Amino acid sequence: MLKDVLIWLEGTPLAMMMSHGPFGFPALEMIHVTATTFVFGMIAIIDLRLLGLASRGSAVSDLYRDVIPLTWVAFVVAAISGGLLFTTQAVAYSMNFAFRMKFAALALIALNMLAFRLFVYPGIAKWDRAAKLPLAARLAGAISLAGWIAVVSCARWIAYLMI
Amino acid sequence: MAELAAWLTSLPVGQALRRLNWLAPWLQIIHILANGMILSAVVMIDMRIWGISRSQASVTMARRFQPWIWGALGLLTVSGILLMLYTPRRALSDLAFQVKMTTMGFAIAATIALAWALRSGSRAADGNPDRHPLTTLLATATLVLWVGVTLAGRGRWFVLMMNRIMS
Numbered sequence: 001m002l003k004d005v006l007i008w009l010e011g012t013p014l015a016m017m018m019s020h021g022p023f024g025f026p027a028l029e030m031i032h033v034t035a036t037t038f039v040f041g042m043i044a045i046i047d048l049r050l051l052g053l054a055s056r057g058s059a060v061s062d063l064y065r066d067v068i069p070l071t072w073v074a075f076v077v078a079a080i081s082g083g084l085l086f087t088t089q090a091v092a093y094s095m096n097f098a099f100r101m102k103f104a105a106l107a108l109i110a111l112n113m114l115a116f117r118l119f120v121y122p123g124i125a126k127w128d129r130a131a132k133l134p135l136a137a138r139l140a141g142a143i144s145l146a147g148w149i150a151v152v153s154c155a156r157w158i159a160y161l162m163i
Numbered sequence: 164m165a166e167l168a169a170w171l172t173s174l175p176v177g178q179a180l181r182r183l184n185w186l187a188p189w190l191q192i193i194h195i196l197a198n199g200m201i202l203s204a205v206v207m208i209d210m211r212i213w214g215i216s217r218s219q220a221s222v223t224m225a226r227r228f229q230p231w232i233w234g235a236l237g238l239l240t241v242s243g244i245l246l247m248l249y250t251p252r253r254a255l256s257d258l259a260f261q262v263k264m265t266t267m268g269f270a271i272a273a274t275i276a277l278a279w280a281l282r283s284g285s286r287a288a289d290g291n292p293d294r295h296p297l298t299t300l301l302a303t304a305t306l307v308l309w310v311g312v313t314l315a316g317r318g319r320w321f322v323l324m325m326n327r328i329m330s
Contacts, residue, residue: 033195034310034313037202037313040203044199044203045207054231058227156188157188160188
């Protein structure tokens with residue numbers, strides 16, 4: 001049944017326009033890669049701070065306030081452009097190992113972020129300006145950074161593994 | 164350009180790389196990650212200059228993030244050169260690559276100019292480089308140019324547009 005849905009998705013006018021039109025896919029790919037690159041860079045600033053490897057003179061909350069809103073905007077752009085790209089070869093992408101791993105990494109990042117916000121961030125007043133943060137914060141930073149490197153890596157490998 | 168491409172193709176390092184096909188995706192990954200670091204460092208500096216972020220002075224922000232720009236640029240350059248050596252003829256004749264390199268040249272110049280403007284402005288009478296129009300202009304130009312470099316890196320769309328315009 002899923003395969004039927006994916007085949008239907010590939011046949012929609014929007015998907016056809018993007019996959020067969022002269023500019024749809026390349027333009028979307030350009031936007032998607034740029035947005036994802038930007039998300040990685042911005043998140044890395046927070047993650048490296050959490051790990052105590054950079055920006056140790058800055059409060060975590062200050063960096064969070066500066067970085068997160070823009071990161072969300074870029075993420076939404078990446079998600080929309082990525083969704084549109086997916087429709088052009090939905091069946092092939094769904095069977096692509098690197099594509100599946102990319103989404104597994106994104107799921108891990110989402111869970112990590114949720115856990116950080118719910119259980120670690122509320123205690124920020126105690127360690128906001130500390131050079132070395134609590135283990136839970138450092139772990140969240142490490143998982144996030146590794147997760148986003150995995151997302152970028154898997155995304156690059158998708159093209160090499162397309163059937 | 165053809166002679167340069169032929170010479171680059173003949174280099175031992177290029178020949179060695181072409182025997183290691185599996186390395187190309189990893190070099191591309193490093194290239195993309197370095198690009199991301201440059202973009203984010205530029206944005207952090209620019210947000211302070213534009214007044215969106217007020218956590219630290221512009222000069223302090225620049226002093227903190229500019230080393231990231233130069234470090235990431237080093238990674239970008241090394242990985243970019245190695246990637247180019249895989250297929251020098253195709254890379255050098257690619258319009259998008261030429262646009263990317265030109266844009267990167269301007270981006271580096273703008274980044275250096277912004278660093279100079281911030282240092283000069285901090286020694287000025289009012290000690291506040293943020294308000295100087297030149298600093299704001301250079302901050303904007305730097306971001307636009309580095310985003311341009313990123314876009315040109317996936318420049319198939321751009322090449323298609325140019326071919327359509329010229330045909």
